[in-house]
Amino acid sequence: NAGVMQNPRHLVRRRGQEARLRCSPMKGHSHVYWYRQLPEEGLKFMVYLQKENIIDESGMPKERFSAEFPKEGPSILRIQQVVRGDSAAYFCASSPRLGRQETQYFGPGTRLLVL
Amino acid sequence: SQELEQSPQSLIVQEGKNLTINCTSSKTLYGLYWYKQKYGEGLIFLMMLQKGGEEKSHEKITAKLDEKKQQSSLHITASQPSHAGIYLCGADIRRNSGNTPLVFGKGTRLSVIA
Numbered sequence: 023n024a025g026v027m028q029n030p031r032h033l034v035r036r037r038g039q040e041a042r043l044r045c046s047p048m049k050g051h052s053h054v055y056w057y058r059q060l061p062e063e064g065l066k067f068m069v070y071l072q073k074e075n076i077i078d079e080s081g082m083p084k085e086r087f088s089a090e091f092p093k094e095g096p097s098i099l100r101i102q103q104v105v106r107g108d109s110a111a112y113f114c115a116s117s118p119r120l121g122r123q124e125t126q127y128f129g130p131g132t133r134l135l136v137l
Numbered sequence: 138s139q140e141l142e143q144s145p146q147s148l149i150v151q152e153g154k155n156l157t158i159n160c161t162s163s164k165t166l167y168g169l170y171w172y173k174q175k176y177g178e179g180l181i182f183l184m185m186l187q188k189g190g191e192e193k194s195h196e197k198i199t200a201k202l203d204e205k206k207q208q209s210s211l212h213i214t215a216s217q218p219s220h221a222g223i224y225l226c227g228a229d230i231r232r233n234s235g236n237t238p239l240v241f242g243k244g245t246r247l248s249v250i251a
Contacts, residue, residue: 026179055238064141065180065225067238078238113179125170126227126239130179 024049026116026129027096034135041101041108043132047116054097055126056089059111071097104136140164141228143242150249155214158245160226162207168229169209170239171200175222183211213247221249 027046035041047054056068070078071091082089086104091097101108111133115126142161150156160169168187172180184193189204197214213220223246227239 028179057238057241062243064139064243065227065239065241067240070238081238115180125182125185127182128172128180133177 026051026114026127028112028114028129028132030132031130032133032135034137035104036137037105038103041104041134041136043099043101043112043114043134044096045099045114045116045129046096047114048118048127051116051118051127053117053119053124054091055115055117056097056099057113057115059113059131061110065113068099101134104134106136109134109136139243140230140240141226141242143224143226143245145245146243147246148248150216150247152217152249152251153215155212156216156247157213158211158224158226158247160209160211160228160242162228162230164207164228164230166202166204166207166209166228166230167237169200169202170227170229171209171211172225172227173222174225174244180225216247216249218249218251221247223247 029044054071057065059065067081069082069089086102088100111131113131115128117124117126144159170185171183174180184200186202192201199212202209223244225244227241229237231237
């Protein structure tokens with residue numbers, strides 16, 4: 023059973039370009055979370071999605087960031103017009119069902135570097 | 138202020154020694170998760186604790202939850218080089234039920250020297 027998959031693992035963008043990060047949850051998981059890890063900081067929640075729905079985006083920056091989890095295909099975190107401050111590791115986690123006890127399993131992350 | 142405080146920030150121990158990492162919440166804990174992260178990699182799930190007084194063990198790693206103190210500890214017995222990495226505690230601190238995002242501490246960086 024494959025774990026959470028993220029690609030690309032490393033992404034380099036110039037300021038002003040777009041970054042697209044993909045996350046394929048574990049098989050059978052329909053809940054996806056995106057977190058960001060800035061240098062020297064802890065993981066910060068960004069957005070929580072179920073298939074075709076954004077459930078909680080309280081951690082998403084108001085501008086330039088968007089996320090989706092379509093009926094078919096991976097979840098995508100999109101960052102438009104990237105700036106140097108967007109350089110970070112972006113992690114995706116998935117869980118199988120609704121419920122307090124459901125563990126979130128993390129992918130290997132995408133490390134974004136903005137030049 | 139940080140909702141989850143981990144201590145120590147970093148730790149260097151000699152192989153074979155025991156060690157403890159602490160995680161303290163400023164809010165009520167509805168669930169506490171321990172993960173391990175190797176540098177440049179993703180998070181590996183270790184254990185989840187929910188009930189006050191709960192204790193879980195896996196191989197040489199034991200985690201406890203002191204619900205009243207809103208605190209958890211992770212104890213490693215007879216440390217080995219394979220235990221080296223960053224240990225992160227994540228907590229469910231939202232009152233509402235259902236899937237909730239986690240808040241994380243900044244991590245404890247563990248080095249084990251021969």
